Amino acid sequence: MKKSDCEDYRKKLFIDMDGVLLDYIPVIIEMYEEDFGFEIMAYNHRKITPWQIQTWGFEELELAPKGYIYHLFKSQRFFDKVKFFDGCVEFLKGLNYLGWKINIVTNGHPINLALKQEFIDKHIPFCDLMGVNMNKFSDKSHIDMSGENSIFIDDLAKNLEDCKCKNKIMFGVKKPWNESWKGDWVRNYKELEEYFEKRGFM
Ligand SMILES: [Mg+2]
Numbered sequence: 001m002k003k004s005d006c007e008d009y010r011k012k013l014f015i016d017m018d019g020v021l022l023d024y025i026p027v028i029i030e031m032y033e034e035d036f037g038f039e040i041m042a043y044n045h046r047k048i049t050p051w052q053i054q055t056w057g058f059e060e061l062e063l064a065p066k067g068y069i070y071h072l073f074k075s076q077r078f079f080d081k082v083k084f085f086d087g088c089v090e091f092l093k094g095l096n097y098l099g100w101k102i103n104i105v106t107n108g109h110p111i112n113l114a115l116k117q118e119f120i121d122k123h124i125p126f127c128d129l130m131g132v133n134m135n136k137f138s139d140k141s142h143i144d145m146s147g148e149n150s151i152f153i154d155d156l157a158k159n160l161e162d163c164k165c166k167n168k169i170m171f172g173v174k175k176p177w178n179e180s181w182k183g184d185w186v187r188n189y190k191e192l193e194e195y196f197e198k199r200g201f202m
Pocket residue numbers: 016017018019020154155156
């Protein structure tokens with residue numbers, strides 16, 4: 001068997017970072033409240049909860065000036081606060097133990113991607129980062145996810161729809177940016193683990 005054939009049979013996970021590995025919405029709200037707490041009180045604004053966020057650009061955070069959210073994603077502060085979804089690290093460790101190649105396919109601007117690399121090196125060093133520079137690409141369709149045993153997990157319908165991976169899974173609770181997805185869907189890591197077991201992936 002040629003080396004390229006071996007690579008084709010190796011089980012490969014392509015997994016998104018924001019919204020799939022990282023539960024980022026609560027952290028964005030937390031930082032917004034830290035920065036605009038005084039104004040929120042003064043103008044009697046409602047407290048926003050993660051499930052009330054229904055726009056990709058956090059338009060519900062009314063006091064945030066243009067570019068504020070974008071700036072947060074490029075800050076060390078975000079990466080110091082953000083948490084993995086429950087069960088995520090254990091799930092990845094399990095796949096790594098079973099010999100899977102784990103690729104984290106994530107969009108970002110260069111500073112955000114550099115901070116993501118540091119975060120991965122610190123917390124899940126057995127995973128590889130495939131950073132997608134948002135200045136150059138609008139989706140992830142250029143990434144080679146071929147192979148019978150490749151699986152792609154994302155929380156944005158467009159990313160899943162546009163890519164040619166054989167096995168595609170939507171992750172997370174229903175939001176306007178994922179509701180058009182018609183394929184397989186898990187809401188959390190417990191369901192993802194059950195999905196993998198049921199289909200014989202692990
Ligand atoms: Mg995402």
